[in-house]
Amino acid sequence: MTDADAFLETVREENQTELSRLGSSKSLYADTGGDIDTEPVLRATADAEYAAWQTFDGWADDEGDDDAREAFAATAAEERDHFETVLEHLGDEEYEPEAVPALHEYLRELDGTTERVGALVGRILASKRSKEQVVGYFVGDADPQTAGVFREFGAELDGQLERATELLGDISDDERALEAATDTIEAAYGEYVENLEAMGANPKPVC
Numbered sequence: 001m002t003d004a005d006a007f008l009e010t011v012r013e014e015n016q017t018e019l020s021r022l023g024s025s026k027s028l029y030a031d032t033g034g035d036i037d038t039e040p041v042l043r044a045t046a047d048a049e050y051a052a053w054q055t056f057d058g059w060a061d062d063e064g065d066d067d068a069r070e071a072f073a074a075t076a077a078e079e080r081d082h083f084e085t086v087l088e089h090l091g092d093e094e095y096e097p098e099a100v101p102a103l104h105e106y107l108r109e110l111d112g113t114t115e116r117v118g119a120l121v122g123r124i125l126a127s128k129r130s131k132e133q134v135v136g137y138f139v140g141d142a143d144p145q146t147a148g149v150f151r152e153f154g155a156e157l158d159g160q161l162e163r164a165t166e167l168l169g170d171i172s173d174d175e176r177a178l179e180a181a182t183d184t185i186e187a188a189y190g191e192y193v194e195n196l197e198a199m200g201a202n203p204k205p206v207c
């Protein structure tokens with residue numbers, strides 16, 4: 001059985017730099033192609049929420065472990081609600097995301113319960129950082145109501161993390177789960193770096 005608290009601490013410690021940079025102000029710059037304005041921020045958020053909905057819905061469809069399947073289905077339902085909420089704020093309910101974030105491309109390659117549980121933890125830790133930047137954007141834009149909506153998204157990520165850590169208790173191979181968590185964060189970070197470098201920006205924070 002995997003010690004959930006120790007697992008989370010290890011993931012955070014081993015990916016401290018990547019998670020820190022994913023939570024920097026440059027993350028929105030990377031996600032929006034340098035166009036940090038309300039519509040691009042909402043579109044980037046819609047893309048991420050839609051991808052998460054589709055990923056976890058797919059996991060739930062073919063997962064053999066009952067507890068994991070239930071957790072994946074609950075997560076998919078939350079991400080679907082998030083996507084629909086973002087579309088309401090975007091004012092374009094016909095918007096259809098096309099791009100799949102690199103993080104979700106990686107997640108969709110996983111078919112083992114152990115790897116999926118570890119990757120779910122990694123995805124939540126990475127997503128919490130990006131959500132904080134979206135909240136910060138709307139606070140800075142003097143739109144506390146929308147900022148509050150995204151704070152609620154962050155609170156639901158806390159619930160998702162609780163479900164994921166409960167699943168860790170049934171995982172016997174914590175090394176495989178840890179590798180999947182790290183690879184998930186690295187997928188998100190790799191895309192962050194690639195996007196910034198394509199725009200001629202330094203992915204490292206300016207000290």
